[in-house]
Amino acid sequence: MASSSWPEQAPGESLRRQAGFLREIDRLKGVFRQTYLLDGSRKENDAEHSWHLAMYAMVLAEHANEPVDLERVLKMVAIHDLVEIDAGDTFAYDQAAHADKADRERAAADRVFGLLGEQGRELRALWDEFEQRRTPEARFAAAVDRLQPLLHNYWTEGKAWREHGVRAQQVLSYNARVGEGSETLGRLVETIVAASVEAGYLLP
Amino acid sequence: MASSSWPEQAPGESLRRQAGFLREIDRLKGVFRQTYLLDGSRKENDAEHSWHLAMYAMVLAEHANEPVDLERVLKMVAIHDLVEIDAGDTFAYDQAAHADKADRERAAADRVFGLLGEQGRELRALWDEFEQRRTPEARFAAAVDRLQPLLHNYWTEGKAWREHGVRAQQVLSYNARVGEGSETLGRLVETIVAASVEAGYLLP
Numbered sequence: 001m002a003s004s005s006w007p008e009q010a011p012g013e014s015l016r017r018q019a020g021f022l023r024e025i026d027r028l029k030g031v032f033r034q035t036y037l038l039d040g041s042r043k044e045n046d047a048e049h050s051w052h053l054a055m056y057a058m059v060l061a062e063h064a065n066e067p068v069d070l071e072r073v074l075k076m077v078a079i080h081d082l083v084e085i086d087a088g089d090t091f092a093y094d095q096a097a098h099a100d101k102a103d104r105e106r107a108a109a110d111r112v113f114g115l116l117g118e119q120g121r122e123l124r125a126l127w128d129e130f131e132q133r134r135t136p137e138a139r140f141a142a143a144v145d146r147l148q149p150l151l152h153n154y155w156t157e158g159k160a161w162r163e164h165g166v167r168a169q170q171v172l173s174y175n176a177r178v179g180e181g182s183e184t185l186g187r188l189v190e191t192i193v194a195a196s197v198e199a200g201y202l203l204p
Numbered sequence: 205m206a207s208s209s210w211p212e213q214a215p216g217e218s219l220r221r222q223a224g225f226l227r228e229i230d231r232l233k234g235v236f237r238q239t240y241l242l243d244g245s246r247k248e249n250d251a252e253h254s255w256h257l258a259m260y261a262m263v264l265a266e267h268a269n270e271p272v273d274l275e276r277v278l279k280m281v282a283i284h285d286l287v288e289i290d291a292g293d294t295f296a297y298d299q300a301a302h303a304d305k306a307d308r309e310r311a312a313a314d315r316v317f318g319l320l321g322e323q324g325r326e327l328r329a330l331w332d333e334f335e336q337r338r339t340p341e342a343r344f345a346a347a348v349d350r351l352q353p354l355l356h357n358y359w360t361e362g363k364a365w366r367e368h369g370v371r372a373q374q375v376l377s378y379n380a381r382v383g384e385g386s387e388t389l390g391r392l393v394e395t396i397v398a399a400s401v402e403a404g405y406l407l408p
Contacts, residue, residue: 004359007399011391018263022352023359025259026242029252038230048233051255054282055229058327059222059320071275078258078278116263123262148226155208155227187215195211 014119021115027085034091034160035149046081046089049148053077056144063184064143066136076130076141079123083108092149092174093166105131133180143181147189150175154192158201167203168193218323225319231289238295238364239353250285250293253352257281260348267388268347270340280334280345283327287312296353296378297370309335337384347385351393354379358396362405371407372397 006016031046044052057073081089086108090097109127113120130138150171153161161171171193179186196202210220235250248256261277285293290312294301313331317324333342354375357365365375375397383390400406 004361004399004403004405007395009398010395011388015264015267015388015392019355022256022260022263023242023355026256026356028255029241029248030243030245037233038227039234041234044233045252047255048249048251051232051251051258051282052226052230054255054258054278056226058279058282059226059323060219063219071278074258074275074278074282075262078255078262119263151223151227152230157208184215184219188219191211191214194213195208199208201208 017115017117018119021112021120024112024115025082025085028082031081031084031089033089033149034164035152036156036159038152038155040156040159044152046084050078050081052148053080053141053144056148057141060144060182060185061140063182064136064140065180065182066139068137068140072126072137073141075123076126076137077144079127080130080141080145082112083127085112091164093164093170133177136181139177139181141181143178143185146175146178147185150189150192154196154201157199158196161196161202165203168197171196171202221319221321222323225316225324228316228319229286229289232286235285235288235293237293237353238368239356240360240363242356242359244360244363248356250288254282254285256352257284257345257348260352261345264348264386264389265344267386268340268344269384269386270343272341272344276330276341277345279327280330280341281348283331284334284345284349286316287331289316295368297368297374337381340385343381343385345385347382347389350379350382351389354393354396358400358405361403362400365400365406369407372401375400375406 006019029045029047032043033049035044037044054074054077057077061068061070083105087104090101109124113124129135130141133139133142175189178189197204210223233249233251236247237250237253239248241248258278258281261281265272265274287309291308294305313328317328333339334345337343337346379393382393401408
Protein backbone atom coordinates (compact mmCIF):
# COMPACT_ATOMS: atom_id res chain seq x y z
CA MET A 1 0.00 0.00 0.00
CA ALA A 2 1.02 3.63 -0.57
CA SER A 3 3.80 2.49 -2.88
CA SER A 4 3.12 4.64 -5.97
CA SER A 5 6.14 6.69 -6.93
CA TRP A 6 5.87 10.36 -7.85
CA PRO A 7 5.30 10.78 -11.62
CA GLU A 8 8.35 12.12 -13.43
CA GLN A 9 6.15 14.45 -15.47
CA ALA A 10 4.77 16.23 -12.37
CA PRO A 11 5.55 19.97 -12.33
CA GLY A 12 8.46 21.22 -10.25
CA GLU A 13 10.96 19.97 -7.69
CA SER A 14 9.41 21.95 -4.79
CA LEU A 15 6.07 20.26 -5.44
CA ARG A 16 7.73 16.84 -5.26
CA ARG A 17 9.19 17.66 -1.84
CA GLN A 18 5.93 19.20 -0.59
CA ALA A 19 3.96 16.14 -1.71
CA GLY A 20 6.44 13.87 0.08
CA PHE A 21 5.88 15.79 3.31
CA LEU A 22 2.08 15.85 2.93
CA ARG A 23 2.16 12.11 2.29
CA GLU A 24 4.37 11.33 5.31
CA ILE A 25 2.26 13.30 7.80
CA ASP A 26 -0.80 11.17 7.02
CA ARG A 27 0.67 8.95 9.76
CA LEU A 28 -0.55 11.46 12.37
CA LYS A 29 -4.00 9.89 11.89
CA GLY A 30 -2.63 6.70 13.42
CA VAL A 31 -1.16 8.28 16.58
CA PHE A 32 -3.74 7.76 19.33
CA ARG A 33 -4.11 9.81 22.51
CA GLN A 34 -5.59 8.89 25.89
CA THR A 35 -8.56 11.24 25.34
CA TYR A 36 -11.86 9.69 24.22
CA LEU A 37 -14.24 11.01 21.61
CA LEU A 38 -17.32 12.50 23.25
CA ASP A 39 -19.45 9.50 22.29
CA GLY A 40 -16.96 7.34 24.23
CA SER A 41 -16.61 4.97 21.27
CA ARG A 42 -12.83 5.17 20.87
CA LYS A 43 -9.75 7.24 21.62
CA GLU A 44 -8.97 10.34 19.62
CA ASN A 45 -6.01 10.55 17.23
CA ASP A 46 -3.60 13.45 16.85
CA ALA A 47 -4.95 14.63 13.49
CA GLU A 48 -8.51 14.94 14.84
CA HIS A 49 -7.19 16.62 17.97
CA SER A 50 -5.22 19.13 15.89
CA TRP A 51 -8.32 19.99 13.84
CA HIS A 52 -10.38 20.41 17.00
CA LEU A 53 -7.76 22.78 18.44
CA ALA A 54 -8.00 24.93 15.32
CA MET A 55 -11.73 25.24 16.01
CA TYR A 56 -11.06 25.98 19.70
CA ALA A 57 -8.58 28.71 18.73
CA MET A 58 -10.95 30.31 16.20
CA VAL A 59 -13.92 30.29 18.55
CA LEU A 60 -12.16 31.23 21.82
CA ALA A 61 -9.63 33.81 20.57
CA GLU A 62 -11.50 36.66 22.32
CA HIS A 63 -10.47 35.12 25.67
CA ALA A 64 -6.69 35.28 25.03
CA ASN A 65 -4.83 37.40 27.60
CA GLU A 66 -3.09 39.37 24.85
CA PRO A 67 -4.19 39.99 21.25
CA VAL A 68 -3.06 37.09 19.05
CA ASP A 69 -2.28 36.75 15.34
CA LEU A 70 -4.79 33.98 14.61
CA GLU A 71 -3.00 32.82 11.45
CA ARG A 72 0.08 32.00 13.52
CA VAL A 73 -2.03 30.25 16.18
CA LEU A 74 -3.78 28.15 13.51
CA LYS A 75 -0.47 27.13 11.95
CA MET A 76 0.95 26.27 15.38
CA VAL A 77 -1.93 24.01 16.39
CA ALA A 78 -1.89 22.30 12.98
CA ILE A 79 1.79 21.34 13.35
CA HIS A 80 2.19 21.05 17.15
CA ASP A 81 1.86 17.25 17.30
CA LEU A 82 3.66 16.28 14.05
CA VAL A 83 6.68 15.17 16.10
CA GLU A 84 4.50 12.41 17.59
CA ILE A 85 4.65 10.59 14.23
CA ASP A 86 8.09 9.45 15.45
CA ALA A 87 7.97 10.15 19.19
CA GLY A 88 4.44 8.88 19.95
CA ASP A 89 1.92 10.47 22.31
CA THR A 90 3.12 10.90 25.88
CA PHE A 91 0.24 10.71 28.40
CA ALA A 92 0.04 13.86 30.50
CA TYR A 93 0.38 12.01 33.80
CA ASP A 94 3.08 9.47 32.79
CA GLN A 95 6.16 10.84 34.59
CA ALA A 96 8.57 8.15 33.36
CA ALA A 97 7.80 8.82 29.70
CA HIS A 98 8.22 12.56 30.25
CA ALA A 99 11.89 12.12 31.22
CA ASP A 100 13.18 11.82 27.64
CA LYS A 101 10.17 13.36 25.86
CA ALA A 102 12.02 16.56 24.85
CA ASP A 103 14.93 14.66 23.29
CA ARG A 104 12.65 12.28 21.37
CA GLU A 105 10.56 15.15 20.08
CA ARG A 106 13.50 17.30 18.99
CA ALA A 107 14.92 14.43 16.93
CA ALA A 108 11.48 13.92 15.40
CA ALA A 109 11.20 17.63 14.55
CA ASP A 110 14.59 17.49 12.78
CA ARG A 111 13.40 14.63 10.59
CA VAL A 112 9.77 15.60 9.92
CA PHE A 113 10.22 19.32 9.23
CA GLY A 114 13.46 18.47 7.42
CA LEU A 115 11.41 16.71 4.74
CA LEU A 116 10.36 20.18 3.53
CA GLY A 117 13.91 21.45 3.08
CA GLU A 118 14.24 25.24 3.31
CA GLN A 119 10.45 25.64 3.61
CA GLY A 120 10.48 23.47 6.73
CA ARG A 121 12.47 26.08 8.68
CA GLU A 122 9.45 28.33 9.19
CA LEU A 123 7.39 25.43 10.52
CA ARG A 124 10.23 24.24 12.74
CA ALA A 125 10.59 27.76 14.18
CA LEU A 126 6.84 27.82 14.87
CA TRP A 127 7.10 24.46 16.64
CA ASP A 128 10.01 25.68 18.78
CA GLU A 129 8.02 28.80 19.62
CA PHE A 130 5.03 26.66 20.65
CA GLU A 131 7.20 24.45 22.84
CA GLN A 132 8.87 27.42 24.54
CA ARG A 133 5.69 29.49 24.99
CA ARG A 134 7.61 32.71 24.42
CA THR A 135 4.84 34.59 22.58
CA PRO A 136 1.13 35.37 23.12
CA GLU A 137 0.31 33.03 20.20
CA ALA A 138 2.27 30.14 21.72
CA ARG A 139 0.73 30.67 25.17
CA PHE A 140 -2.79 30.76 23.75
CA ALA A 141 -2.18 27.69 21.56
CA ALA A 142 -0.82 25.83 24.61
CA ALA A 143 -3.91 26.88 26.60
CA VAL A 144 -6.39 25.37 24.13
CA ASP A 145 -4.15 22.28 23.78
CA ARG A 146 -4.71 21.62 27.50
CA LEU A 147 -8.32 22.76 27.69
CA GLN A 148 -9.64 20.45 24.97
CA PRO A 149 -8.69 17.11 26.62
CA LEU A 150 -9.85 18.46 30.00
CA LEU A 151 -13.31 19.17 28.58
CA HIS A 152 -13.36 15.78 26.85
CA ASN A 153 -12.68 14.15 30.19
CA TYR A 154 -15.43 16.17 31.86
CA TRP A 155 -17.95 15.45 29.10
CA THR A 156 -17.18 11.69 29.14
CA GLU A 157 -17.65 11.57 32.92
CA GLY A 158 -13.91 11.34 33.55
CA LYS A 159 -13.42 8.26 31.34
CA ALA A 160 -9.66 8.62 30.79
CA TRP A 161 -9.06 10.09 34.29
CA ARG A 162 -10.77 7.13 35.94
CA GLU A 163 -8.85 4.61 33.84
CA HIS A 164 -5.60 6.15 35.04
CA GLY A 165 -6.65 7.00 38.63
CA VAL A 166 -5.87 10.69 38.12
CA ARG A 167 -6.27 13.16 41.04
CA ALA A 168 -7.60 16.73 41.04
CA GLN A 169 -4.26 18.18 42.14
CA GLN A 170 -2.47 16.57 39.18
CA VAL A 171 -4.99 18.05 36.76
CA LEU A 172 -4.76 21.49 38.35
CA SER A 173 -0.97 21.64 38.23
CA TYR A 174 -0.78 20.19 34.69
CA ASN A 175 -3.33 22.74 33.49
CA ALA A 176 -1.93 25.77 35.33
CA ARG A 177 -0.53 26.70 31.92
CA VAL A 178 -4.04 27.46 30.62
CA GLY A 179 -4.19 30.67 32.67
CA GLU A 180 -0.90 31.87 31.11
CA GLY A 181 -2.68 32.00 27.76
CA SER A 182 -6.14 32.98 28.99
CA GLU A 183 -7.20 33.91 32.51
CA THR A 184 -10.84 33.29 31.61
CA LEU A 185 -10.07 29.77 30.38
CA GLY A 186 -7.86 29.26 33.45
CA ARG A 187 -10.87 30.03 35.68
CA LEU A 188 -12.92 27.63 33.57
CA VAL A 189 -10.37 24.86 34.28
CA GLU A 190 -10.76 25.40 38.04
CA THR A 191 -14.56 25.28 37.75
CA ILE A 192 -14.47 22.09 35.66
CA VAL A 193 -12.05 20.38 38.05
CA ALA A 194 -14.22 21.26 41.07
CA ALA A 195 -17.37 20.04 39.29
CA SER A 196 -15.55 16.83 38.24
CA VAL A 197 -14.50 16.04 41.81
CA GLU A 198 -18.03 16.68 43.02
CA ALA A 199 -19.47 14.37 40.32
CA GLY A 200 -16.93 11.63 41.11
CA TYR A 201 -15.16 11.85 37.72
CA LEU A 202 -11.85 12.77 39.33
CA LEU A 203 -10.23 11.72 42.63
CA PRO A 204 -10.04 14.56 45.20
CA MET B 205 -21.88 9.20 27.67
CA ALA B 206 -21.15 12.91 27.24
CA SER B 207 -24.02 13.80 29.55
CA SER B 208 -22.26 16.20 31.95
CA SER B 209 -24.04 19.52 32.12
CA TRP B 210 -22.16 22.81 32.00
CA PRO B 211 -21.21 23.95 35.54
CA GLU B 212 -23.27 26.93 36.71
CA GLN B 213 -20.17 28.54 38.16
CA ALA B 214 -18.35 28.60 34.79
CA PRO B 215 -17.42 32.13 33.66
CA GLY B 216 -19.65 33.91 31.13
CA GLU B 217 -22.60 33.22 28.85
CA SER B 218 -20.54 33.44 25.64
CA LEU B 219 -18.23 30.72 26.93
CA ARG B 220 -21.21 28.45 27.60
CA ARG B 221 -22.39 28.85 24.01
CA GLN B 222 -18.88 28.41 22.60
CA ALA B 223 -18.35 25.24 24.64
CA GLY B 224 -21.67 23.87 23.39
CA PHE B 225 -20.55 24.38 19.80
CA LEU B 226 -17.08 22.90 20.38
CA ARG B 227 -18.74 19.89 22.02
CA GLU B 228 -21.25 19.35 19.20
CA ILE B 229 -18.65 19.45 16.42
CA ASP B 230 -16.77 16.52 17.94
CA ARG B 231 -19.22 14.47 15.85
CA LEU B 232 -17.21 15.39 12.71
CA LYS B 233 -14.74 12.68 13.84
CA GLY B 234 -17.45 10.10 13.16
CA VAL B 235 -18.30 11.22 9.60
CA PHE B 236 -16.38 8.90 7.28
CA ARG B 237 -15.38 9.62 3.69
CA GLN B 238 -14.65 7.26 0.79
CA THR B 239 -10.94 8.15 0.87
CA TYR B 240 -8.57 5.70 2.56
CA LEU B 241 -5.68 6.52 4.88
CA LEU B 242 -2.38 6.02 3.09
CA ASP B 243 -1.69 2.78 4.96
CA GLY B 244 -4.99 1.48 3.55
CA SER B 245 -6.14 0.41 7.02
CA ARG B 246 -9.42 2.32 7.10
CA LYS B 247 -11.34 5.22 5.61
CA GLU B 248 -10.59 8.78 6.62
CA ASN B 249 -13.00 10.91 8.67
CA ASP B 250 -13.89 14.54 8.07
CA ALA B 251 -11.95 15.90 11.07
CA GLU B 252 -8.72 14.26 9.91
CA HIS B 253 -9.37 15.40 6.36
CA SER B 254 -9.92 18.99 7.53
CA TRP B 255 -6.64 18.95 9.45
CA HIS B 256 -4.81 17.53 6.44
CA LEU B 257 -6.23 20.30 4.24
CA ALA B 258 -4.88 22.91 6.65
CA MET B 259 -1.44 21.38 6.14
CA TYR B 260 -1.96 21.28 2.35
CA ALA B 261 -2.95 24.96 2.38
CA MET B 262 0.04 26.01 4.50
CA VAL B 263 2.56 24.06 2.44
CA LEU B 264 1.16 24.73 -1.06
CA ALA B 265 0.08 28.38 -0.74
CA GLU B 266 2.87 29.53 -3.09
CA HIS B 267 1.07 27.73 -5.94
CA ALA B 268 -2.21 29.68 -5.62
CA ASN B 269 -3.14 31.58 -8.80
CA GLU B 270 -3.68 34.79 -6.81
CA PRO B 271 -2.18 35.85 -3.46
CA VAL B 272 -4.32 34.46 -0.61
CA ASP B 273 -4.92 35.52 2.99
CA LEU B 274 -3.83 32.27 4.61
CA GLU B 275 -5.73 32.93 7.86
CA ARG B 276 -8.99 32.97 5.89
CA VAL B 277 -8.01 29.82 3.98
CA LEU B 278 -7.17 27.99 7.21
CA LYS B 279 -10.49 28.98 8.78
CA MET B 280 -12.35 27.90 5.65
CA VAL B 281 -10.81 24.45 5.48
CA ALA B 282 -11.38 23.93 9.22
CA ILE B 283 -15.12 24.60 8.90
CA HIS B 284 -15.84 23.48 5.32
CA ASP B 285 -17.19 20.04 6.24
CA LEU B 286 -19.03 20.88 9.50
CA VAL B 287 -22.35 20.66 7.66
CA GLU B 288 -21.68 16.95 7.13
CA ILE B 289 -22.40 16.37 10.84
CA ASP B 290 -26.05 16.54 9.77
CA ALA B 291 -25.88 16.04 6.00
CA GLY B 292 -23.31 13.21 5.84
CA ASP B 293 -20.50 12.85 3.30
CA THR B 294 -21.62 12.73 -0.32
CA PHE B 295 -19.29 10.63 -2.49
CA ALA B 296 -17.88 12.68 -5.36
CA TYR B 297 -19.20 10.30 -8.03
CA ASP B 298 -22.66 9.57 -6.55
CA GLN B 299 -24.95 11.58 -8.84
CA ALA B 300 -28.21 10.66 -7.09
CA ALA B 301 -26.99 11.91 -3.71
CA HIS B 302 -25.79 15.16 -5.30
CA ALA B 303 -29.34 16.09 -6.34
CA ASP B 304 -30.40 17.38 -2.89
CA LYS B 305 -26.90 17.91 -1.44
CA ALA B 306 -27.12 21.72 -1.48
CA ASP B 307 -30.45 21.79 0.37
CA ARG B 308 -29.32 19.30 2.99
CA GLU B 309 -26.11 21.21 3.58
CA ARG B 310 -27.76 24.63 3.85
CA ALA B 311 -30.14 23.36 6.53
CA ALA B 312 -27.17 21.86 8.36
CA ALA B 313 -25.26 25.16 8.16
CA ASP B 314 -28.24 26.98 9.69
CA ARG B 315 -28.27 24.63 12.65
CA VAL B 316 -24.55 24.08 13.26
CA PHE B 317 -23.29 27.65 12.85
CA GLY B 318 -26.46 28.83 14.63
CA LEU B 319 -25.22 27.17 17.82
CA LEU B 320 -22.69 30.01 18.09
CA GLY B 321 -25.30 32.79 17.93
CA GLU B 322 -23.98 36.11 16.64
CA GLN B 323 -20.42 34.73 16.49
CA GLY B 324 -21.59 32.02 14.09
CA ARG B 325 -22.37 34.57 11.38
CA GLU B 326 -18.72 35.06 10.46
CA LEU B 327 -18.19 31.31 10.12
CA ARG B 328 -21.42 30.91 8.15
CA ALA B 329 -20.31 33.69 5.77
CA LEU B 330 -16.96 31.92 5.32
CA TRP B 331 -18.76 28.65 4.55
CA ASP B 332 -21.00 30.39 1.97
CA GLU B 333 -17.89 31.95 0.43
CA PHE B 334 -16.20 28.54 0.22
CA GLU B 335 -19.25 26.98 -1.40
CA GLN B 336 -19.59 29.78 -3.96
CA ARG B 337 -15.86 30.05 -4.75
CA ARG B 338 -16.15 33.78 -5.22
CA THR B 339 -12.73 34.73 -3.81
CA PRO B 340 -9.10 33.65 -4.30
CA GLU B 341 -9.17 32.10 -0.81
CA ALA B 342 -12.28 30.05 -1.59
CA ARG B 343 -10.89 28.89 -4.94
CA PHE B 344 -7.59 27.84 -3.39
CA ALA B 345 -9.34 26.06 -0.47
CA ALA B 346 -11.55 24.22 -2.97
CA ALA B 347 -8.45 23.22 -4.97
CA VAL B 348 -6.72 21.55 -2.01
CA ASP B 349 -10.04 19.96 -0.96
CA ARG B 350 -10.06 18.12 -4.32
CA LEU B 351 -6.33 17.48 -4.59
CA GLN B 352 -5.95 15.69 -1.24
CA PRO B 353 -8.37 12.78 -1.96
CA LEU B 354 -6.95 12.49 -5.51
CA LEU B 355 -3.44 12.02 -4.12
CA HIS B 356 -4.76 9.56 -1.52
CA ASN B 357 -6.27 7.52 -4.33
CA TYR B 358 -3.04 7.61 -6.30
CA TRP B 359 -0.92 6.67 -3.29
CA THR B 360 -3.23 3.77 -2.35
CA GLU B 361 -3.09 2.40 -5.90
CA GLY B 362 -6.60 3.62 -6.69
CA LYS B 363 -8.22 1.81 -3.76
CA ALA B 364 -11.42 3.90 -3.56
CA TRP B 365 -11.55 4.46 -7.35
CA ARG B 366 -11.38 0.72 -8.02
CA GLU B 367 -14.07 -0.03 -5.43
CA HIS B 368 -16.43 2.36 -7.22
CA GLY B 369 -15.33 1.63 -10.81
CA VAL B 370 -14.40 5.28 -11.42
CA ARG B 371 -13.17 6.41 -14.87
CA ALA B 372 -10.43 8.91 -15.76
CA GLN B 373 -12.89 11.29 -17.43
CA GLN B 374 -15.01 11.50 -14.27
CA VAL B 375 -11.94 12.35 -12.20
CA LEU B 376 -10.76 14.96 -14.69
CA SER B 377 -14.09 16.76 -14.86
CA TYR B 378 -14.67 16.59 -11.09
CA ASN B 379 -11.20 18.01 -10.47
CA ALA B 380 -11.27 20.71 -13.17
CA ARG B 381 -11.89 23.05 -10.23
CA VAL B 382 -8.34 22.55 -8.98
CA GLY B 383 -6.95 24.68 -11.83
CA GLU B 384 -9.28 27.55 -10.87
CA GLY B 385 -7.40 27.82 -7.56
CA SER B 386 -3.95 26.85 -8.81
CA GLU B 387 -2.82 26.20 -12.37
CA THR B 388 0.24 24.34 -11.10
CA LEU B 389 -1.89 22.01 -9.01
CA GLY B 390 -4.29 21.66 -11.94
CA ARG B 391 -1.40 20.43 -14.10
CA LEU B 392 -0.46 18.06 -11.28
CA VAL B 393 -4.00 16.59 -11.36
CA GLU B 394 -3.65 15.84 -15.08
CA THR B 395 -0.28 14.16 -14.54
CA ILE B 396 -1.59 12.05 -11.66
CA VAL B 397 -4.65 10.96 -13.63
CA ALA B 398 -2.51 9.94 -16.62
CA ALA B 399 -0.10 8.01 -14.37
CA SER B 400 -3.06 6.35 -12.60
CA VAL B 401 -4.55 5.13 -15.87
CA GLU B 402 -1.18 3.81 -16.96
CA ALA B 403 -0.72 1.96 -13.65
CA GLY B 404 -4.23 0.49 -13.82
CA TYR B 405 -5.53 2.39 -10.75
CA LEU B 406 -8.20 4.14 -12.77
CA LEU B 407 -10.33 3.02 -15.74
CA PRO B 408 -9.42 4.82 -19.00
